[in-house]
Amino acid sequence: MRQTVDLGYGTPPPDLRRWDREFLWHPFTYLREWLAPEFEIPLIVRGEGARLFDEQGRGLIDGNASIWCNVHGHGHPRIIAAVKEQLDRFAHSSFLGFSHPPGILLARRLIEEHLGKWGFSRVFFSESGSNGIEAALRMTLQWQSLTGHPERHRFVAFRRSYHGDSLGAGSVTGLAAFKSFLGENRSGYPVTWLDDPEQLAEIGAPGDIAGLILEPVIAGAAAMVPWPDRTLVRCREWCDRHGVLFLQDEVFTGFGRTGRMFGFEHEACPADILVLGKALSGGVGPLSATVTNERVFRPFARAESIERNFLYGHSYAGHAVACAGGLASLDVFREEDVLGRLQGRILALGEALEELARHPGIAQVRRRGFAAAVEVVDADRTEASTDYGRTRGRRVTRECWRLGLAARAIGNSVILVLPLCAGEEIVREAVEIIGEAVRRIDGPGS
Ligand SMILES: Cc1ncc(COP(=O)(O)O)c(C=O)c1O
Numbered sequence: 001m002r003q004t005v006d007l008g009y010g011t012p013p014p015d016l017r018r019w020d021r022e023f024l025w026h027p028f029t030y031l032r033e034w035l036a037p038e039f040e041i042p043l044i045v046r047g048e049g050a051r052l053f054d055e056q057g058r059g060l061i062d063g064n065a066s067i068w069c070n071v072h073g074h075g076h077p078r079i080i081a082a083v084k085e086q087l088d089r090f091a092h093s094s095f096l097g098f099s100h101p102p103g104i105l106l107a108r109r110l111i112e113e114h115l116g117k118w119g120f121s122r123v124f125f126s127e128s129g130s131n132g133i134e135a136a137l138r139m140t141l142q143w144q145s146l147t148g149h150p151e152r153h154r155f156v157a158f159r160r161s162y163h164g165d166s167l168g169a170g171s172v173t174g175l176a177a178f179k180s181f182l183g184e185n186r187s188g189y190p191v192t193w194l195d196d197p198e199q200l201a202e203i204g205a206p207g208d209i210a211g212l213i214l215e216p217v218i219a220g221a222a223a224m225v226p227w228p229d230r231t232l233v234r235c236r237e238w239c240d241r242h243g244v245l246f247l248q249d250e251v252f253t254g255f256g257r258t259g260r261m262f263g264f265e266h267e268a269c270p271a272d273i274l275v276l277g278k279a280l281s282g283g284v285g286p287l288s289a290t291v292t293n294e295r296v297f298r299p300f301a302r303a304e305s306i307e308r309n310f311l312y313g314h315s316y317a318g319h320a321v322a323c324a325g326g327l328a329s330l331d332v333f334r335e336e337d338v339l340g341r342l343q344g345r346i347l348a349l350g351e352a353l354e355e356l357a358r359h360p361g362i363a364q365v366r367r368r369g370f371a372a373a374v375e376v377v378d379a380d381r382t383e384a385s386t387d388y389g390r391t392r393g394r395r396v397t398r399e400c401w402r403l404g405l406a407a408r409a410i411g412n413s414v415i416l417v418l419p420l421c422a423g424e425e426i427v428r429e430a431v432e433i434i435g436e437a438v439r440r441i442d443g444p445g446s
Contacts, residue, residue, distance in 0.1 A: 047074025130164025132288030162221030259369030282329030285322030
């Protein structure tokens with residue numbers, strides 16, 4: 001029986017789980033399961049470091065890095081102070097025809113400290129990964145038109161991909177589960193689909209192709225499937241040969257997840273347009289960036305009428321508080337040598353997963369850097385199943401929650417993406433919990 005705990009949201013304490021079922025509609029959530037009275041809604045009321053806490057004060061490792069946004073842990077004093085300071089100045093003004101210090105400073109530091117050496121020079125802020133991608137796609141089409149190629153209206157994308165769920169971003173997303181909304185009369189951008197970079201050679205006449213989009217290093221939402229070595233280089237060469245812009249989606253892989261600051265650094269192969277999101281704000285607020293080189297920016301800057309400029313952007317684009325969080329996050333990366341200290345944690349994760357992979361209930365373990373997936377055995381396993389209809393992964397994550405790990409499943413894969421601040425002990429504990437959860441699912445009576 002749960003105790004009633006005063007969480008400071010009024011007296012008497014609100015009946016949160018009942019009101020959740022009564023008033024909310026959660027994103028990417030299996031509602032039938034959620035609404036069943038016996039389902040224990042995972043309720044988070046506090047975070048500290050790599051752990052979240054439920055209303056009973058029970059600590060749970062944040063194995064989802066709060067949907068892949070958190071990097072330095074919850075409540076990092078430097079980030080919290082920066083956010084509070086900015087809130088005291090102002091929370092939000094407009095970035096549409098106006099500017100503000102945190103936005104300017106964050107753009108400058110992204111370029112000067114991290115991305116300028118790879119040829120990037122301009123930062124266009126939005127407020128979600130999907131909108132960062134949407135901006136990148138539209139920039140690409142308009143750039144082709146401004147530079148004399150309006151016939152280039154098609155994209156090349158990979159089937160094993162997720163780039164967001166707005167109409168444009170959804171139309172270059174390959175995973176079937178995310179496309180059902182497009183239905184029979186599908187609209188959205190026309191796309192040439194590939195399974196792997198080898199197939200680039202089979203694209204006969206690329207004269208109508210505007211851009212190629214890829215998530216570097218590892219396909220995250222495809223349940224962490226790593227790309228073969230030299231995938232980026234191959235795409236880059238193909239794009240250069242055919243007048244196509246190369247778009248890289250680092251909404252997930254950016255900011256250390258794969259062991260380097262950005263995924264493309266593994267192949268030293270930057271894009272023309274790079275999209276960042278999630279961890280960009282240090283995990284405290286919605287923020288994304290569509291980052292371009294000068295070749296992409298110039299035709300827009302030279303356009304003589306406003307209609308030929310980039311007429312795109314949302315009310316909360318470049319949110320000042322989120323930008324302040326992003327600036328503090330860059331400080332933390334540097335001052336706490338986050339990437340240096342991460343390397344030992346990556347080794348610990350690799351070792352723990354290797355041991356877990358011997359368990360008969362585990363079909364496969366996939367990992368790149370600090371991002372991993374543990375796929376559980378299913379009777380009719382398909383390779384790297386991202387079929388959301390499969391329930392075994394979800395059963396394991398429900399068990400994980402009971403054992404002290406907040407994790408999310410994609411199909412039959414349990415996704416393990418820890419905040420970068422999670423030390424080796426937490427890494428091992430998280431993997432042990434997954435192992436124990438699988439044992440319980442496989443146990444008698446399951
Ligand atoms: C690679 C990638 N691109 C884009 C997105 C969309 O980001 P958002 O959910 O912030 O719109 C995601 C979200 O998971 C992602 O993983």
